[in-house]
Every structure is written in C-alpha cells, then in structure tokens.
Amino acid sequence: MLEKENISLENMNSFRVVHKTKRLLIINNPIDLTKFLNTNNIDRNEIQILGEGSNTLFTKDYEGIILHSQIKGIEIKKEDNDSVILRVGSGENWDEFVDYCVKSNYFGIENLSLIPGSVGAAPIQNIGAYGVEIKDYVVSVTGIDLYSNELVEYSNEECEFKYRDSLFKNRLKN
Structure with a gap:
C-alpha cells in the first residue's frame, strides 16, 4: 500500500481536472486495506473509492480519503x-x-x-x-x-x- 497526502488527482480522472485529495491510498492487495482500516480511526463516510476515474468529475478538492485499487491479477x-x-x-x-x-x-x-x-x-x-x-x-x-x-x-x-x-x-x- 502506498499513502500520499495533498496529491493532485489530475492523472486519476478522465476529465483531467486539477483538484487534490487530502489523502490517497493506493491499494495493492485487500490485506493492506483491512490493516489500514483496523489501525486508523477513520470516518468511513470520508472514504471515496476511485477506479480509473472515467465516471468521476471532481468539482473541488476532496477533503477525505480516496482509495485507489491497484489490485491486479x-x-x-x-x-x-x-x-x-x-x-x-x-x-x-x-x-x-x-x-x-x-x-x-x-x-x-x-x-x-x-x-x-x-x-x-x-x-x-x-x-x-x-x-x-x-x-x-x-x-x-x-x-x-x-x-x-x-x-x-x-x-x-x-x-x-x-x-x-x-x-x-x-x-x-x-
């Protein structure tokens, strides 16, 4: 799992809008996600799951956590x-x-x-x-x-x- 803060979402959405997220978690396997959720006190309502961003339009910076799945195979x-x-x-x-x-x-x-x-x-x-x-x-x-x-x-x-x-x-x- 890779965690980034205050990161641009420009390359993560097909509209290429230049907005940021407070936290981005790049998930490579489900175990990383469960460990993160178990060890961090997070409001689950702040979580947004983002795939390739082809059906998402960001109109402002996202103040929550974006989970981006890179689970391959x-x-x-x-x-x-x-x-x-x-x-x-x-x-x-x-x-x-x-x-x-x-x-x-x-x-x-x-x-x-x-x-x-x-x-x-x-x-x-x-x-x-x-x-x-x-x-x-x-x-x-x-x-x-x-x-x-x-x-x-x-x-x-x-x-x-x-x-x-x-x-x-x-x-x-x-």
Missing part, C-alpha cells in the same frame, strides 16, 4: 471445454481484461470492449453494450466491507443486477 479458478471461471483483480483495466479474454479464446464479453474503467467498477453499473451485460458473466463479486473490515462475497443473484444498475450502485453505495 487474473487467475483461472476453473476451466473445462465449455467455460472458464476467472478471478480478476479490481484494479485491472477493463479493456485490457477483455483483450486478455479474447486472446485466450474466452468468448462472451468481447462486445464490452473499449468501455473505459476498471474491472472493479464493471459490476457497479452492470456495464453493457450490443446486447451483452456483465451480469451474464459474473459468478460472484468479492470485496471488503468498509465498516466491518471483513471480506464479503456476493453471488450473482445477491448483486441485484438490473439495467445499468446493481446492489453496489444503490444500497451499498456508501
């Missing part, structure tokens, strides 16, 4: 002749992940190519294009509950996917 959990289950880090670039799948002959999400953002952001909005939605390919979503500091896993059904919508965009937004 693509792991094959299960593979047979008909399907594959992958575990993908939230900090992976979405389009690069789609490219990886196509090059590996894992077809189905290729219509979702060129959608900006990170893998971690994809289920929040249930990204989709050309008749394909991510909900049709997500088995589960794993994350850290910022209030309990526990690892949580949501099945596809528990994600409550709808058109450009999910549990994460609404009930679990904050």
